[in-house]
Amino acid sequence: MSFKKKNDKSSTPESKAREKIIIPDLGKIETIVVDNVIDGPPTVQKYGIHPRATTREMPESRDMMVLSNYVKVTKIPDTLYVYSLRFSHPSKDDSRVEYNKKREIRDAYNALKKADALDLEADRLQWVTDFKSLWCTAPMRNHRDEVGAVFQSREFEYIQSNGRTVSNLRADVTFTCKLTDIKGKLETDDLAALPEYIRALNANVAECVVRHASSSGKPVTRVGANKFFLDRGYVERDGLRSGRGYFTSIRPGMNNTLLNINTATSAFLPPLSVSEFVRIVQKNDGLDYAAQLLQGMTVRILYKRQLYKGGVNYNSDQARLKVFAQFGVFAKDQRFFRLLKTEIDEPKKVDPTDKQGTSVYDYYTKGEFMFPLHIHTLTKGRRQGRISYLERRRSSVRQRRKTRSNRTEKE
Numbered sequence: 001m002s003f004k005k006k007n008d009k010s011s012t013p014e015s016k017a018r019e020k021i022i023i024p025d026l027g028k029i030e031t032i033v034v035d036n037v038i039d040g041p042p043t044v045q046k047y048g049i050h051p052r053a054t055t056r057e058m059p060e061s062r063d064m065m066v067l068s069n070y071v072k073v074t075k076i077p078d079t080l081y082v083y084s085l086r087f088s089h090p091s092k093d094d095s096r097v098e099y100n101k102k103r104e105i106r107d108a109y110n111a112l113k114k115a116d117a118l119d120l121e122a123d124r125l126q127w128v129t130d131f132k133s134l135w136c137t138a139p140m141r142n143h144r145d146e147v148g149a150v151f152q153s154r155e156f157e158y159i160q161s162n163g164r165t166v167s168n169l170r171a172d173v174t175f176t177c178k179l180t181d182i183k184g185k186l187e188t189d190d191l192a193a194l195p196e197y198i199r200a201l202n203a204n205v206a207e208c209v210v211r212h213a214s215s216s217g218k219p220v221t222r223v224g225a226n227k228f229f230l231d232r233g234y235v236e237r238d239g240l241r242s243g244r245g246y247f248t249s250i251r252p253g254m255n256n257t258l259l260n261i262n263t264a265t266s267a268f269l270p271p272l273s274v275s276e277f278v279r280i281v282q283k284n285d286g287l288d289y290a291a292q293l294l295q296g297m298t299v300r301i302l303y304k305r306q307l308y309k310g311g312v313n314y315n316s317d318q319a320r321l322k323v324f325a326q327f328g329v330f331a332k333d334q335r336f337f338r339l340l341k342t343e344i345d346e347p348k349k350v351d352p353t354d355k356q357g358t359s360v361y362d363y364y365t366k367g368e369f370m371f372p373l374h375i376h377t378l379t380k381g382r383r384q385g386r387i388s389y390l391e392r393r394r395s396s397v398r399q400r401r402k403t404r405s406n407r408t409e410k411e
Contacts, residue, residue: 018308019310020308021308023306023307027303028303028304034271035231037232038233039218039230039233069260070253070258071259073258076182076201077137077204078180078183079178079179079181080182081138081143081178081179082133082135082176082177082179083134083136083140083173084134085105085109085131085133085171085172087105087172088170089158104160104161108171111159112153118153118173119141123140123141125137125138128200128206128207129207133176133199140173147176148175150172153170153171155170156169156170160318161318161319162312162319163312163314163316177196179197182197182200185197186257191252201250202225202226202248202250205226206228209248210222218230218232219232220245223245227248228245229264229268230243230245239280240268241267241268242267243265243266244264245264246264247262247264248261273302274324277290287327291326291327295324295325296323296324299322299323299324301314302320331361332359332360334361335356336358336363337350337351337357338351338357
């Protein structure tokens, strides 16, 4: 008589070895592309944006011209239809998983736009977005003129931040409101009643900045809703880049709607690997300080990783980006030891002759497994040095289960 245990996974498909995909440049580290082109600051006169007065004579007319950082807005849309966006996909328990993180929402919107899942391009609509809301100059195809009305986009494909492809992502679109007589409201209504109007126009300005940067070949980095830094507008200072940019905001005036433009500055890191950054900082301030500076920053895995058929694409752009949390133990300091053979269910014992053990670094660089290590293993606090030990343990457990199953069948 023979039977299979319910929890026996030795015969299930999951227990089979994964089939590797041949990658010719496995382990190859990408070259960090550095754009050395620097756009110098605009030329200004010695005393600012206007020369000093050379005469004290009064002007002939009563009008006085004042130079400021406000620009008159000459064109404003008459009507805007406002929609809110929610991105989700079905889960195994028949519920839906909704995206809430900024990066996920932004990437989901870009995937929706690429697939034209709302027919915005097909219907030639004009729209702008901040990734959570959508402002259109005309109603969308499935629009119902009822506040709170919801309709869905077509399902589209999206690659998540972990590299897994979701083929049935969709957007739930809710009609929020209709903004009418925008120009008149900005001129007459109180500022406290205009937040939605101002937010919509700020989104329009931001979209214009992004499109101009793309068409002019002057790339910008967008920070928040309406702050932009020129990628090539910086000065090197003590290993950092002192970048310049602009902050834009719509301001209702007494007679006209104005666009306020303020200058902004910030410090940026130049393109370099985490390991190089650590070498620079660690000389004077130590590793802990380097970890504090990197906390919460987005880093990119540079080398090509092994892929498996039917598995995750770890080499996609989405899966390469990680948020730095902390440093793990260096590969040279992570050691594992040879274990003695034991009977089933007996506690593990370390071989007393293996006093020094083997470091993870030596295992991967001097043994039969030649695999390049890189600083990416330090993200998210992972202890990559335990990989070899865990793999051997899993293999040993599988072998014991198989032996136990064979004994049961014989009995």
